[in-house]
Amino acid sequence: MFEILIRQQTDALRTFIRAIAFDKDLVDDVFQDTIVAAWKQIDAFDRTRPIGPWLRGIARNCLLGASRQKRRAIVSDEVVTNHVEKNMSILDGDAGEALNERTEAMRTCMERLGEEEREAVDLCYKREMRANRAAEVAHVSHDAMRKRLQRARASLYECLQRRGILEAGE
């Protein structure tokens, strides 16, 4: 039963860890540690509350523990992490509403990217190239490719904000 509950949350949990962990090699380890820790603490979980924030709290602790072990910062600072948590709470949406549905808006926002930004996303995310390799393929400088990626992320961020999918600005 625990497995069914967890499978409903894996997407959102991994998205959260991905957003706050700067050491990408750690994402898998922390994801696993979080699930195992949640299983061990499941008796303490208040069923009247949503499970997403509870899991993310465990993930934060796991990441902090890993950060202390590595003796360097591998997690975004607390203020940024709190904002990431706010965004994830918005993405959680109403009970039972899947992350997939909530992020359908992402696809719409992607369609509105300029050609260069879409190419940058395609090369660096879809085809999983590093920025320098993507720059070679697109015949632009490394800096230009990074700028395109930045513009793409900024554009998506603002688009999702407007649609209420991410935390609103001031």
Added chain:
Amino acid sequence: MTTENIQTDVMVDALLAGETVLDAETQLDPKRAAGLLVVHALLLRQEAPGDALAMERSLAGALTRIRAEPSRTAGRSVVLRRVMPLAAAILLVASVALWWNISAEHRAVAEVTSTHTKQGPRRYQLVVQRTPAAVPATLTGTYDVNGYGQFVVRLPLPTGDENNRVVYGRGETDWWIITPAGVLERGPANDIILKWVRAVAGDAPFPSIDETLSRLEEDYDVSIEVLPDGGDRYHAVLTAAIPGAATAFELTINRESRRVRSVRWVWDPPVGSIAAVVSVAGNLIERRPFPDGWFEPEAHMSASEDELALPVSPPDSSPALRPASR
């Protein structure tokens, strides 16, 4: 975009590239930084094929770790029996209710998907059936897989030339392919698929058993046929609009061990522009450990066809090893 925003973007970009870290002293807008980091994570989730595979593997690893802790399970049942705190009781009731709300088919599929990563190393005979206009209409090859998404496929080119095979797979870290010219290429899944795999299978997106199992619950309407020989056959019909996905999927497993005996993907209408593929079938023919490094390309680079063939296992009539009749 303000100067501050540009600075934030540069900082986030550097963070994502692993070049520096964010500290509390940074005079940047934390809300924007958080938003950009979430966008980055959503892009990985939505666009990067490797990320989904990594998640599935991590989840399987976590569940394996949990199952390896029987002592705690036993201890908890004692606590429940003796004390039964209210929260635990609520959880138990809610869990049972949730379980009943799930159809028998999906419950069974959940069991299969949760155990498929423990099936161990297996070899399947592959049969690619194409439209009658294709010559040859049938291509045969092998599909070696272990429990964690690593696999090796060996297939002839669409021309059917048995001496002109392509070998490709996914190892510990990435996809690779040895082209008919004997050249090794590594790269992201999409590069490999676009350049070679579709060409090999006649433009059909070649599916992975483990990945299909992972998607069964979400994308297919599933029914179960109980077989008299101790097996269960799952009939799945695609309900989601997924370009290139098989329109039907059939999976036969051993009821007791949950091991996959056979699989068959069907495309109706056939998929592919040139030599359209009607179906791809895999029948379990061998179950034994592969040599070290089998899922890495080096094991397949210089070996001849004879060297690549694994020793044949002694005949085994157990249901787990018998290909499903059809």
